Amino acid sequence: MGSLFTWVWQHWYVLLPLLLGFLAIWKLLPHARQPQSAAMMGLGAAAIILGGIVLPRATGVHVSWMFDLFFYLFAGAAIASAGAMITQRNPVYAALYFALVILNVCGLFLLQSGPFLAAATVIVYAGAIIVTFLFVIMFAQQSGLAQYDRRCREPLLASLAGFLLMGALLYAINASYQVSPRLTGLVKGLEETVNSAAKTTKLEVKDLMGILRVNDAPIDLLLAEELNRLPGWPEKAAARAKLHQLETQVIAAAANQDTAVLLNLVKEYYSLAASLQHAQQRYTGLLGIPAGMQTQVSPLSRRTEEPGHVAQLGRTLFGDYLLAVELAAVLLLIATVGAIVIVQRPKEAAA
Amino acid sequence: MSQAILPNYLIVGAILFGLGAIGFLSRRNLILMFLSAEMMLQGVALNLVGFGGHHKNYQGQAFVIFMLTVAACEAALALALILVLFRNRKTLDVSVWQDLREANQDPVQDESPLLLEPEMTPMHFPRLTPAGLRPDQAASPEEAATRG
Incomplete structure (x- = not known):
């Protein structure tokens, strides 16, 4: 039970917007006895805004403020109109909201430098498909709003299923595109030690050995575990050998009570952990893919820097x-x- | 530069996919169900475009163009099917087709009566003056409607 609570506490930034969104969608779906309430619409908007603020916290990617501004504008509008589309009672309005979703998704395509794709999607979806469907809706529902548009099947179960799916996807994305928080903490701790060691001259062997243990586990074990999360890293073998070498050197230095050597070893550990963190960032794609690890495609499909x-x-x-x-x-x-x-x-x- | 944004694209794609799934599961209008499925496709297209930008090649965008082709085919066929279904039962409600369910399933019935809402009043649309008449001499909208 306690571990469940800590898990929820650690992942609140995924769970809270999802919970708010779930409540909003569940209550806004057409129920026979409840009209749509403005409070629930506000809740949905709050879920989107909160998600926009806290979800990128995990990945921490910022390209440029212009790019980010347009990305959040298009993404927020796309998600908001998607929510409005599935909860809308009037099918004509729902089709128009769908067109809005398409237009915003096309904006996101443009941000990924796909102008032809954006134009083609607007023409095919917002032009052809939407107009044909509006035609059918108006042909089929000439006598106003139908009974079946004012109620839906199992709103609770449907929104529960949808948001569970969404939660699983978001959790997986978050877990794979995040530098391990343990490694981040480790690098920060070692950095502080190295900086403070430069100021004070008096250092005890006991303190230095304490630094090299994190939560009662030796630092080597933690680093080896983080190393295992990087299966394709080209410098993995070198890093592992370095780790073994450092381990034996630390044991020897601790036996000799040699503070200067130990401090140097702490610095070595720091640089190793920092390079590991950098490798994790690169490997998860947060900094782009390194040159040696790009997928092999035919020269025809490769994107070049030239315009066109x-x-x-x-x-x-x-x-x-x-x-x-x-x-x-x-x-x-x-x-x-x-x-x-x-x-x-x-x-x-x-x- | 822009390839670093990949996780954000995946997140938006996942959210659109989930919302589309909810719409497909809960709505009863055949056309809205179809549009929700199309929205799930849009979520997938975002993923493909994001990955294409991430790997710096055009395979993702080429894939989305093929997806667009298949979606257009699907829309044509779905529209044809919806028209046939509508001709048979004169309604777009999927629940009237529930006699296609399995033998041991109970039928879905609407229990609670509808709450009539004030917003459901019929809408008025503007009408054009018939050709050859001065606007002030034209018939009132009601008369025009009865004359067809």
Whole structure:
């Protein structure tokens, strides 16, 4: 029970916005007996704003304030209109909110330098699909709001399932794109020691040995564990050998009561832990992928620094994926034929 | 530069996916269910674009273009199916198709009566003056409606 509480306490920044959002969506979904309340809409908005403030805390990524501003603008608007779409009672408004979601997602595409993709998505989704569906909605519901739009099936269970899925995804993303907090604490502690050791001259062997133990576990064990979380790091073997070497040197220095050597060893540990932290940041992609670890793609698909994104995307599509493009064309043709066949009335009914 | 933003893209994609799942599970309008499924696809597209930017290649964006193609096919077919279903039962409610359920399942019934809300009053739309008439001599909207 205590461990569950600590787990909740450690992950409050994931759990709290999710809980608020769950309450808001559950209460806002069309219930037969409750009208939509402004308080719940406020709760949903609070969930989005809180999530926007606390969720990036874990990853701590900042590109540039302009990029961040547009990212949060588009992301917040996309999520807000997604929530409005699934809770909206009038299907026409819901379709329009869906168009808003598409437009904001296209803004996010633009931020990832995909102008052609953004334009194509706007044309296909917001242009074609939405208009056709609005047409069908107006054709089918000429007599105002229908009964079935004013109530929904199992709002509690549905929102519970959706938010559990969301929570699992967010937890996994957070766990894989975060430098281990233990390593961060370790680096900070060692840094303080090294800085304070530079000022004071009197140092005891006992104190220095105490620094090299964290929560009663030797620092070597912790570093070895963190090293195991980096399976693809090219300098892993070197770091492991360095760790072994440091371990034997510390034992020898402690036996000799040699303070100066021990202090040097603490500095060595500090630099090792700092390089490990840097490697974790790089490996989890928080600082971008190092040159040696990029995935191998054909030169046609590689993104170059020169401008002209559309040309490069076209080269990818009609170079590496030419066969797939042809197949997609066939697929579109078959879907068109299929749609016409499905909606055809039987002959006797048409006559 | 922009590749470092990957976790944020994954987070937004996951949230859109989850919200779409909720809409698909709970709404009863066939069209809204379809739109919710499309929104889940948008969440996935965000992930692909984010990863493409992260790995500095165009494979992610190319994949999203194929996804767009498949989504367009899917929309055409779904619309055709919805039209056929609507022609059969004259409603977009999925619950009228619950006789397709398995033999040992109980039917879903609406227990609680609806609460009538003031916002549900019929809406008035503007009408154009018929061609060839001066606006002040044109018929009132009600008469125009009866004449078709």
